[in-house]
Amino acid sequence: MLAILTLIAAQAPPQNECRHDTSAMMALDERGFDQTMSGGWRTLADAGCDAQAADLIAEWRSNHPANPRTAGLLQWHEGQLRANAGQTARAIMLFEAARKPAEEDAGFGWNLYVDGSVAFLRRDLVGLDTARAKLAALPRPAGYAPIGADGKPRAYAWPMNLNILDGFVACWNRPYKQAYACAKPATKTLPPA
Template identity: 60%
Template sequence: MLTAIALLLAQTAPADCSYDRAAMLTLDLRGFDQDTGGWRNLSMRGCEAQAADLIRDYRTANAVPPDRIGLLYWHEGQLRANLGETAAAIALFEKAYKTPEQDRGFGWNLYVDGSIAFLRRDRAALDTARDALAVVPRPTGLDLRGPDGKPIAIRWPMNLNVLDGFQRCWDQPYKTAYVCPPTVGTTPAAR
């Protein structure tokens, strides 16, 4: 009985959202954004609001290169969307677009378009972005590597699975739809 009560209390206890802000703000960009020692550590502990605020603070406290700042806007936007802060998420996503040269062959901007369409509840725009992303060919010689330098396997086109999830879980919040599991027996064409 006491074990059951202890387990229940542990599951309902608020997350420990404390962190060393000064140390976080001095991390290099890779350590802050791509490693679990930066904002992701807070997010994984259930501290999405604190993680979003930390990304905002990091962005303003550091000289982030223009070609890299979009990812910080994107990650803060995802956290804001998870929190139901739709208008803020859309505004941040709009700052995450890449130039046509940066996006050539990857379809990032189509992913951004589809994500914004989902948040705006514009099904036609989501479908258009998804269909355009689905036909982006894999760039010749693409060699994607993780933070450890090892090759990583990624389904192509990147992020198509997310837009497919938005379609399948259209009536769900962003946080749920973002990880919406595939329906058994369906294909993208059978939407």
């Protein structure tokens, strides 16, 4: 038992790495808090403080009015961090809440990604395989041509998030955080002209 506790303690980040300025975090706008790859909640996650980062997202969400267009993404990120921290039931609840209405998701497969992620957390390999197969068969929506910040066509992988579900299948017997890391980088292509 002592060996297990020692191993757990060795994997946990030192408490001082999980400290953050809550007031400064709460003052960030949504882009600064959620979409800056080297700032916001990601500073805690990058330090291995997944549970603390999830709590910070929950607090930020409770202190800011929900943007209907992006609220699901914040729930999703909190859910991922809770899954990383082994808080499976809470992660599933947040993933389910991040689903998009059918008309908004039509042709894009976000909800199939949710299905596969939830199936992984529930240890439902058949459900994961089913969601993965449906996502893999999803054709690229006609006319979908994302534009980058520079105004030029942006390369993207299709179907989106298939590489993540592939990682879950490849690393089925591992915890969420490790299985998520099994995803191979998605091959990005420019949309057809």
